[in-house]
Amino acid sequence: MKIIMVDAVSLNGKITDSNGQTHTWTSAEDWDEFLRLRDASDVIVMGAATYEAVRPKPDASIRRVVLTHHPEKYQAAAVPEQLEFVTETAQTLVKRLQKAGCKRVMVAGGTEVNSDFLSAGLADELYLTFEPVLLGSGTPLLAERSLQVGLRLQSVRQLNAQGTLLAHYIIDR
Ligand SMILES: NC(=O)c1ccc[n+]([C@@H]2O[C@H](COP(=O)([O-])OP(=O)(O)OC[C@H]3O[C@@H](n4cnc5c(N)ncnc54)[C@H](OP(=O)(O)O)[C@@H]3O)[C@@H](O)[C@H]2O)c1
Numbered sequence: 098m099k100i101i102m103v104d105a106v107s108l109n110g111k112i113t114d115s116n117g118q119t120h121t122w123t124s125a126e127d128w129d130e131f132l133r134l135r136d137a138s139d140v141i142v143m144g145a146a147t148y149e150a151v152r153p154k155p156d157a158s159i160r161r162v163v164l165t166h167h168p169e170k171y172q173a174a175a176v177p178e179q180l181e182f183v184t185e186t187a188q189t190l191v192k193r194l195q196k197a198g199c200k201r202v203m204v205a206g207g208t209e210v211n212s213d214f215l216s217a218g219l220a221d222e223l224y225l226t227f228e229p230v231l232l233g234s235g236t237p238l239l240a241e242r243s244l245q246v247g248l249r250l251q252s253v254r255q256l257n258a259q260g261t262l263l264a265h266y267i268i269d270r
Contacts, residue, residue, distance in 0.1 A: 098195045100219055102204040102211060102268075103134050104238055105226040111235035112206060117150070126256035127226040130263055134224060135159065138203040140194055144210045145171075145182075155179040160199075162190065164210060187213040212240040218270050223248060229260040 104112055105123045113119050120128075135141060138159070145165035153161060155176035163182045165171065171182040183190070187210075194202060204214050214220045247269035254263045 098191070098199055098202060099221050100191070100202045100204060100214065101134065101138070101222045101224060102214065102220045103131060103224045104206055104211065105131070105228055106238050107230045107232040107235070108227055109231050110238050111232040112208070112238055113236040114232050115234040117236065119150070122230050122232070123226070123228055124257055124259065124261045126261055127228065127263070130224070130226065130256065135203055135205075138201045140199050140202045141205050142190065142202060142210065142214075143205045144207050147205060147207050147210075153180075162194075164190075187217045187219050191219050208237055208240050211238060212242060212244060215239070215246050215268070216242075216244055220268050221270075222251075223266045223268055225264050225266070226256070227262040227264065 105119065105127045106112055107122065114122055140160045140162060142162045142164065145163055145167075148163040157179060160178055161180050163171065163180070164185065165182050166184050168182040168184060174180060175182055185193070191202070204210060204220060248266035249269065251265045251267055253265070255261070256263055
């Protein structure tokens with residue numbers, strides 16, 4: 098099973114602006130790339146706050162797993178195999194998905210989820226879109242904890258005239 102991590106960041110590493118927004122400063126081209134990567138995955142994993150920000154509808158073509166300590170809060174929205182709300186560590190979740198035959202998992206943030214997968218050495222590839230913007234405050238890509246992860250650049254593409262860059266890395270494990 099391959100696990101990819103996908104995020105759009107400001108040049109100083111924020112995934113939201115100071116109002117908790119992402120789509121106000123990310124580009125249409127980044128969104129197209131996100132959809133391309135999402136459609137090539139069979140599972141998307143996200144934290145509860147990311148789910149709340151987007152509230153995607155259940156969809157038979159992709160399984161979404163939302164990490165939360167309060168799955169009971171989301172009982173009405175849950176649809177088995179489409180939209181699940183679970184309390185699991187990254188390791189337990191990955192083992193379960195592997196057992197279920199999943200081939201490609203997309204980790205779609207936010208901060209704690211990204212950090213948990215990287216700390217556990219579970220992510221294989223990272224797609225980072227660098228938007229040409231600086232954000233003074235906002236949600237960081239990674240939690241403030243001790244972590245060092247080596248990356249090997251596979252490709253970098255300019256997505257638009259403004260200078261949005263999509264970098265694809267293999268994560269050292
Ligand atoms: N720019 C980007 O590419 C990008 C990517 C992703 C998200 N975002 C944005 O970032 C914001 C959200 O990010 P965030 O870092 O604040 O939050 P988040 O990671 O999406 O959600 C945090 C919540 O997830 C739950 N959680 C995380 N790990 C868990 C675990 N192992 N077990 C159980 N529950 C777990 C907890 O929810 P409970 O409180 O329910 O327990 C925690 O409060 C949103 O505005 C979103 O739009 C941007």
